[in-house]
Amino acid sequence: MTDAVEAAATGADAVRDDHYDVHAAEAKWLDVWAELGLYRAGDDDDPRPRKYILDMFSYPSGDLHMGHAEAFSIGDVGARYWMMRGYNVLHPVGFDSFGLPAENAAIKRGLDPVAWTYANIATQAEGYRKFAVSFDWSRRLATSDPDYYRWTQWLFLRFFERGLAYRKASPVNWCPNDQTVLANEQVISGRCERCDAVVTKRNLTQWYFRITEYADRLLDDMAQIEDGWSDQVLTMQRNWIGRSVGAEVDFVVEGRAEPVTVFTTRPDTLFGATFFVVAVDSDLAAELAAGNESEAAYLVYREQVAAISDVERQATDRPKTGVFLGRYAINPVNGERMPIWAADYVLADYGTGAIMAVPAHDQRDLDFARAFDLPVRVVVDNGETETITSGTAVPGDGRLVNSGQYDGLSKDDAIERITADLAKQGKGKKAVNFRLRDWLLSRQRYWGAPIPIVHCATCGEVAVPDDELPVRLPESSTVDLAPKGVAPLATATDWVNVACPTCGGAATRDSDTMDTFVDSSWYFLRYCSPTYPDGPFDPAEVRRWMPVAEYTGGREHAILHLLYARFFTKVLFDLGLVDCEEPFTRLYNQGMVIMAGSKMSKSRGNLVNLGDELVAHGVDAVRVTMLFAGPPEEDIDWADVSPTGALKWLSRVWRLAGEIGPAPEIDEVEDPPLRRVTHGTIAEVTRLVEGHRFNVAIARLMELTNAIRKSVDAGHLGAPSVNEAMAALTTMLAVFAPYTAEECWERLGHAPSVHQQSWPVHDPALSTAQTVTCVVQVNGKVRDRLEVPPDVDEAALRELALSCDGAERAIAGAAVRTVVVRAPKLVNIVV
RNA sequence: GGGCGAGUGGCGGAAUGGCAGACGCGCACGGUUCAGGUCCGUGUAUCCGUAAGGAUGUGGGGGUUCAACUCCCCCCUCGCCCACCA
Numbered sequence: 001m002t003d004a005v006e007a008a009a010t011g012a013d014a015v016r017d018d019h020y021d022v023h024a025a026e027a028k029w030l031d032v033w034a035e036l037g038l039y040r041a042g043d044d045d046d047p048r049p050r051k052y053i054l055d056m057f058s059y060p061s062g063d064l065h066m067g068h069a070e071a072f073s074i075g076d077v078g079a080r081y082w083m084m085r086g087y088n089v090l091h092p093v094g095f096d097s098f099g100l101p102a103e104n105a106a107i108k109r110g111l112d113p114v115a116w117t118y119a120n121i122a123t124q125a126e127g128y129r130k131f132a133v134s135f136d137w138s139r140r141l142a143t144s145d146p147d148y149y150r151w152t153q154w155l156f157l158r159f160f161e162r163g164l165a166y167r168k169a170s171p172v173n174w175c176p177n178d179q180t181v182l183a184n185e186q187v188i189s190g191r192c193e194r195c196d197a198v199v200t201k202r203n204l205t206q207w208y209f210r211i212t213e214y215a216d217r218l219l220d221d222m223a224q225i226e227d228g229w230s231d232q233v234l235t236m237q238r239n240w241i242g243r244s245v246g247a248e249v250d251f252v253v254e255g256r257a258e259p260v261t262v263f264t265t266r267p268d269t270l271f272g273a274t275f276f277v278v279a280v281d282s283d284l285a286a287e288l289a290a291g292n293e294s295e296a297a298y299l300v301y302r303e304q305v306a307a308i309s310d311v312e313r314q315a316t317d318r319p320k321t322g323v324f325l326g327r328y329a330i331n332p333v334n335g336e337r338m339p340i341w342a343a344d345y346v347l348a349d350y351g352t353g354a355i356m357a358v359p360a361h362d363q364r365d366l367d368f369a370r371a372f373d374l375p376v377r378v379v380v381d382n383g384e385t386e387t388i389t390s391g392t393a394v395p396g397d398g399r400l401v402n403s404g405q406y407d408g409l410s411k412d413d414a415i416e417r418i419t420a421d422l423a424k425q426g427k428g429k430k431a432v433n434f435r436l437r438d439w440l441l442s443r444q445r446y447w448g449a450p451i452p453i454v455h456c457a458t459c460g461e462v463a464v465p466d467d468e469l470p471v472r473l474p475e476s477s478t479v480d481l482a483p484k485g486v487a488p489l490a491t492a493t494d495w496v497n498v499a500c501p502t503c504g505g506a507a508t509r510d511s512d513t514m515d516t517f518v519d520s521s522w523y524f525l526r527y528c529s530p531t532y533p534d535g536p537f538d539p540a541e542v543r544r545w546m547p548v549a550e551y552t553g554g555r556e557h558a559i560l561h562l563l564y565a566r567f568f569t570k571v572l573f574d575l576g577l578v579d580c581e582e583p584f585t586r587l588y589n590q591g592m593v594i595m596a597g598s599k600m601s602k603s604r605g606n607l608v609n610l611g612d613e614l615v616a617h618g619v620d621a622v623r624v625t626m627l628f629a630g631p632p633e634e635d636i637d638w639a640d641v642s643p644t645g646a647l648k649w650l651s652r653v654w655r656l657a658g659e660i661g662p663a664p665e666i667d668e669v670e671d672p673p674l675r676r677v678t679h680g681t682i683a684e685v686t687r688l689v690e691g692h693r694f695n696v697a698i699a700r701l702m703e704l705t706n707a708i709r710k711s712v713d714a715g716h717l718g719a720p721s722v723n724e725a726m727a728a729l730t731t732m733l734a735v736f737a738p739y740t741a742e743e744c745w746e747r748l749g750h751a752p753s754v755h756q757q758s759w760p761v762h763d764p765a766l767s768t769a770q771t772v773t774c775v776v777q778v779n780g781k782v783r784d785r786l787e788v789p790p791d792v793d794e795a796a797l798r799e800l801a802l803s804c805d806g807a808e809r810a811i812a813g814a815a816v817r818t819v820v821v822r823a824p825k826l827v828n829i830v831v
Numbered sequence: 832g833g834g835c836g837a838g839u840g841g842c843g844g845a846a847u848g849g850c851a852g853a854c855g856c857g858c859a860c861g862g863u864u865c866a867g868g869u870c871c872g873u874g875u876a877u878c879c880g881u882a883a884g885g886a887u888g889u890g891g892g893g894g895u896u897c898a899a900c901u902c903c904c905c906c907c908u909c910g911c912c913c914a915c916c917a
Contacts, residue, residue, distance in 0.1 A: 020869065189914085232911080235835055239913055246917085264917060277917090314914070317832095345915045355917050363832085364915050435916050558912080616868080628855070630844055635910095640843050642856045644868055649855080651869045696845065699854035706854095713871085775850050780898045782850050809884090820897050826849050830897050 018658060020651040022618030025743045029752075030129065032742075038755050039083070039134040041090040044544075048088035052545045053079040054524055054584075055133075056553030056561070057094045060120040060142075061101065064127035066593040066600065066610050066638070067554070072133045073623040074590050074632045074694070075552035079134045080735040081689050082549075084759040090545055092527040093128060093135035095121050097144040099516045100178060100194060103447040107481050113447045114476065117144055131619055132738045134755075139530045143519035148526065149449040150470035151536035152519055155568075157452060157463050158575060164210045165441075167461065170349070171281070172440060174202040179483030180444045181206060183515060184437050185240075185560045190310040198309050207451060207512065208438040211567050215241050215434045218566055221581055228586035230633070233558045240559045242435025247419045249356065249428040251276065251329040253288070253340070260284065260329065263351035263433050266361065267422070268414035271403040272379035273356040274369070276329040276340045277322070279348035280305050285325070288340060294326035298342055305344045313344060320345060320368040331356075332427040333418070334404065343368065351433055359393065360385070366393040379403050380411060439564065441515045446473070446481055446488040448513030456500035456507035465501055471509065487511040520561055521568040524548055524583060536577075543579050551584040558589070588692060591635035593626075608638050620737035621647035627694040627736055650740045653705055653733065654747070659712060660726045662749020666718035674716070677707045678725040679767035682760045685732050698736060704729050723748075728760045776801045777828040778810035792824045801827035 042048060055075035058068060079091035097120075102113040121142055128135060141148055159165040173182040177197035181204065186193040211218075219241050222234055246265035253260050260278075264270075278285045280302050289298035301323045305313070312318070322343030329338045338356070345364055346355050359369035359376045369376050370391060378385045382398030400409045406418060422428030442451065450471045452464040464471055474495040479488045490496060490511035500507035522536065528545045529538035553561075562584075569583040592599065595606040613622050624646035629636040681704045688697035708725045716722050726748060734741035734754045745754035768790060774797065776784040784806025788797060798821050801807055807829055814831040821827050 019867095022869095230836095232835060236912055239834065242913090242916065244916075262917080266917080318915085320915090343915095345917095347916065350916045357917085362917065364917075367915090433916080435913095555911085628843090634837095634844095637843080640856085642843085645856055648869055655870090695843090696854080699845075702854055709871095773850080777849080777898075780849090785850075818897060820849090822849065826898090828849080828897055 018655060020654040020740075020743075022620065022647070022650075022739070025739045026130065026132075026619055029739055029742050030132070032752055033132075033755070036753055036756070038753060039079075039089075039091060039136050040138055041092075041136050042088035046088045048086055050090070050545060051082045051087045051550075052090045052524075052548045053082060054092070054527075054548045054551045056551070056557065057096050057520070057523060058124065059099060059101070060095045060097050060117060060124045062120045062123050064124060064131060064610055066608055066613075068127075069131065069610050069613075069622055070593050070626045070636065071552060071554065071590050072128070072131060073626045074588065074692075075550075076133050076623075077627065077689065077694055077735045078550045078552070078692075080738070080755065081759065083134065083755070084731070084734065084757065086758060090139075090527065091134055091136055092139040092141075092530075093125075093133070093137065094139075094141040094523055094527065095124070095143065096516065096520050096523070097121060097142040098149075098448045098513075098519055100445065100447070103445055103481060106447075106476060107483070112476050114144075117142075117447075130614075131623075134738075139527050141523065141526055141530050143449075143516070143523065144447070146470045146472055147531075148523075149519070151526065152449045152514065152522070153452040153464070153469050153471060154466060155522060155536055155572075156449075156514065156518070157466065157469075159209060159571065160453070160461075160463055162571075162575075164213065164571060165207060166210065167205055167207050169203060169205040171201045171203050172206055173199045174204075175199055178445075179485050181440060181442060183440045183517070185439075185517075185563075187310075190314055200309065206440055207442040207510075207514075208440055209567070211439045211564075212434055212436055214567050214570055215243065215436050216432075217570055217581075218436075218563065219243055221566075221570070224582045225585065225587070228584070230587070230589060233555070233562065233587060233589060236558045237563055240436065240563065244433050244435075246431060246433070247415075247422065247428050248352075248431040249332060249422060250426075251332060251338075251356065254328045254330070254337075256288075256327075259427075260354050261352050262354050262356050263431060264356060266358065266415070267418045267428070268400060268403075268406075268409075268411050269358040269361045269379050270331065270333045270356070270418060271400075271406070272358040272360050272377045273331055273338060274336075274359060274375045274377055275357045276338045277343050277346045277355050277357050277365075277368070278325075278340060279346040279353040280322070280342040280344050282348040282353040284354060285342040288325045288327050289342070292326045294324060297323045298325060301342065320364070320371045322368065322372065324372075332422065332425075339374070341368075341372070349437065350435070360388055361393055361395055363393040363395065366391065377402055439515075439567075441518055442512035443515055444485065444487040445513055446476065446479055448516060449519065450489065451510040451512050451514060453510040454498055454500055454507045455510060456503060456505060458505055459500055459502045459507075462500055462502050462507070468501070473513075487513075489513070517561060517564050521564045522572075524551075524565070525572070525578065539577055542577075546578060547580045547582060548584045550586045550588060552588045552590060554592070555589040562587070588632065590632050593636045593638055595637065596639040597637060613643060617643040617647050618650075618739070620650055620740045624650065624698060624737055628698045630695055632692055632694060649702055649705065650737055652709070653729065654740060654744055656705065656708055656712065657726060657730065657744035657747040660708075660717065660722060661747060663718055665720045665723060667720060669716050669719040671711045671714075671716045671719050671721045674707055674711045674719075674721045674725050675766050676769060677704060678721070678728050679762040679764075680769075682728055682732070682762035683764075683767050686759070686762070689735065694736070701729060701732060701736075730754060731757045731760050772824045774801070774824055775826045776804055776807050777826065778807055779830060780828060781810070783807050783810040788824050790824050794821050794823045797821055797823050797827060801829065 083089045097117050102117045105111050105116045106113045173187050175182055175192040175197055177195045187199050244265050247267040248261050248263055250259040250261050289295045322341045325340045325342055327340045329340055357365040359366040360378045379402050380398040381401045385394055397411045400406050400414050406414050419430050452471045454462045456462050474492040478492045480491040481488050496508050525537045529541040532538040565583055572578045573581050595608055600607050621643050625641050625643040629641045681700050685697045685700050711722055730741050730744045741754045771787045772790050774786040774788045775782055784804045798819055811831055816831050818830040
């Protein structure tokens with residue numbers, strides 16, 4: 001402060017040469033802030049309105065990287081803004097600390113996953129602290145804490161009790177590299193999301209969450225969050241759930257007691273069904289081929305299909321393959337015999353794994369029919385059915401033909417009538433199908449929450465009693481961690497062998513651990529009462545804080561974490577544990593930080609090290625760079641932005657604060673236009689911050705900086721309006737550049753902390769201008785500008801506009817046809 | 832193949848249907864300087880013009896409107912997601 005006073009006294013020149021040492025400022029304030037306890041959420045009796053501001057917690061990989069810096073810069077603005085607006089803000093931090101990297105470090109380098117993980121957490125926590133994120137550190141948690149996973153297990157048991165967690169055998173995605181199964185959501189175009197290895201199928205008995213039971217609600221409840229989530233994420237979730245409405249139709253199969261049911265969205269095309277296809281890898285296919293002369297051919301074909309990877313199998317331009325099974329199904333509407341084929345274009349795990357093929361109206365069926373010379377029959381005529389002979393199916397709308405009593409009906413009418421008639425005859429019914437599959441949650445890995453189930457030969461699957469939770473992980477030294485396709489926990493014999501909780505007989509623990517997405521599906525609830533000993537969370541606290549007002553994180557979680565967290569919340573709602581059905585009211589997905597046009601990666605050699613950037617430009621400049629680069633949801637190309645420019649601005653502000661300092665006010669040098677700029681800026685920045693338009697908000701603060709600079713240079717040092725402007729600038733800067741704002745606040749002669757100040761309030765009387773610039777257009781082209789009072793009369797403005805120089809020149813004697821007057825901003829003269 | 836989103840100066844990007852290019856980067860020129868990655872000022876879409884001023888201009892083509900970056904239709908390009916889902 002003494003420096004600032006002295007500088008102000010010795011004149012501007014001395015200050016301008018002053019150097020803003022960002023690192024000194026960083027070193028200076030962290031402890032002060034910690035002592036003031038600035039960001040701790042208020043207690044139960046805090047009268048302020050509450051707001052829960054959440055950033056997606058991170059995997060503790062060690063130091064923060066550029067992606068973290070962007071995400072947390074964005075989330076922090078919201079948290080700080082609402083704190084300054086007088087809200088009781090919960091802005092917690094934690095670590096998603098179970099997962100493969102810890103285990104891989106253990107396997108590769110012989111490190112203890114516990115020690116490795118917690119060392120990384122310490123490093124990352126320090127990184128967050130230096131980055132000055134306004135976290136309430138008192139609520140910090142880690143999903144690998146026994147205190148946390150105890151409740152993950154507890155929640156699993158509640159799901160288990162309700163039948164929402166169950167075990168089944170089925171072909172599952174298998175990553176041959178990580179030696180573990182993967183959820184559908186973790187398979188990206190046939191490859192492992194983590195390691196990019198080509199995923200194969202294995203038939204295994206695994207644990208699932210019955211998320212499909214919630215498919216309808218996951219779709220319907222999107223209405224509650226439509227205003228707060230981007231269309232992009234909502235659409236992705238909708239597509240992922242993939243609800244389709246149609247009918248289930250029963251087909252009698254010759255020589256089989258039970259009919260076979262198929263799902264179709266087009267029951268109106270039933271008369272066009274000319275053959276029948278079952279998934280080659282389904283049980284039904286094997287059954288139909290069994291003991292049949294076609295069995296040999298079927299088995300060969302099944303071998304061929306099994307040999308190709310999912311990646312190849314899913315290539316849509318692949319020619320259709322299949323074998324005739326020598327069996328026939330009867331079309332329920334016309335009694336026709338349809339040959340049954342096995343093919344790999346029909347999926348075993350969607351619908352019933354069997355379809356009626358309507359080649360005229362489905363491209364895939366037509367491709368198949370042409371490959372095997374099967375009949376094609378048009379049943380919906382749209383006037384352009386001749387394309388079928390050249391290989392293009394007619395999928396759309398039209399009138400029914402070749403369909404007996406239904407001829408002439410429209411598609412929609414036919415769907416309704418045929419479905420109703422089938423239902424009457426007991427041969428079918430209206431049905432809904434989902435693309436969404438149940439969530440496979442078992443993982444054959446060590447570093448995760450053990451599944452709290454004991455397998456007993458007499459009692460079956462037995463839940464570990466609640467009071468025996470947590471089922472702790474055995475010491476890593478007692479476990480063989482090497483990937484071998486068997487769960488590592490199974491090798492810890494002392495741990496695995498237990499007495500059955502029900503009958504006391506010899507039993508074994510389930511040796512799989514849970515997918516880490518289970519951990520992250522409820523962490524936002526634990527934050528509300530992180531040390532609550534009697535349950536996963538204190539329902540009263542959750543009622544007070546939930547739902548989350550603003551949730552910030554990467555778009556990569558659009559269908560993984562965000563879908564699972566919504567599912568968990570709904571189950572907990574049904575259990576009566578939470579009040580809200582949707583956990584996140586507003587979702588903000590920030591873009592990525594890329595480098596020179598492409599994703600940063602080691603192999604590309606274009607990694608930008610956050611630590612280096614922080615050393616070169618300081619925390620605040622990096623934050624401002626991230627926020628000023630563009631809209632938060634867009635990617636930032638680090639090659640296109642200028643941290644130096646950001647630092648330049650911050651230095652300008654800092655020097656201005658030094659020049660203005662705590663010097664006494666001198667009323668005689670007042671600068672009224674500056675007041676208008678100040679109050680106009682406050683109004684706009686407030687609106688922009690609330691709308692997450694941070695890049696524009698910063699642009700407005702830069703303009704205010706320029707205005708103050710001009711005023712000071714014009715000799716207004718000491719004017720109350722200058723002090724007011726500088727104070728407003730400094731307090732608003734606090735949400736973007738916490739260190740610099742604090743430093744400026746001190747230079748202005750105030751005690752810490754600027755972060756305890758209220759967000760400035762604008763005075764509408766001061767922010768409205770005395771005059772408005774009115775644009776005069778002739779035929780839509782700007783020809784002149786007039787300074788007019790904001791409440792100018794329409795008729796008067798019209799006359800003024802018609803007689804101004806620019807308009808007269810452009811009209812040049814032509815006849816005026818119309819004059820559009822939008823007082824006070826615009827007049828358009830049409831000639 | 833389907834769905835969603837986006838195309839604006841040399842660059843990142845501004846603009847409730849009403850002044851296109853705010854703000855910043857870069858660049859140019861000038862000033863200051865005890866030599867620095869951190870200062871001040873001026874200019875900077877394109878074309879014609881010394882200037883005043885004029886013409887053109889928001890991926891391309893049409894349309895609605897007094898007025899279109901903005902709304903509607905067609906096309907092109909790019910990005911993301913899903914991808915044989917019956």
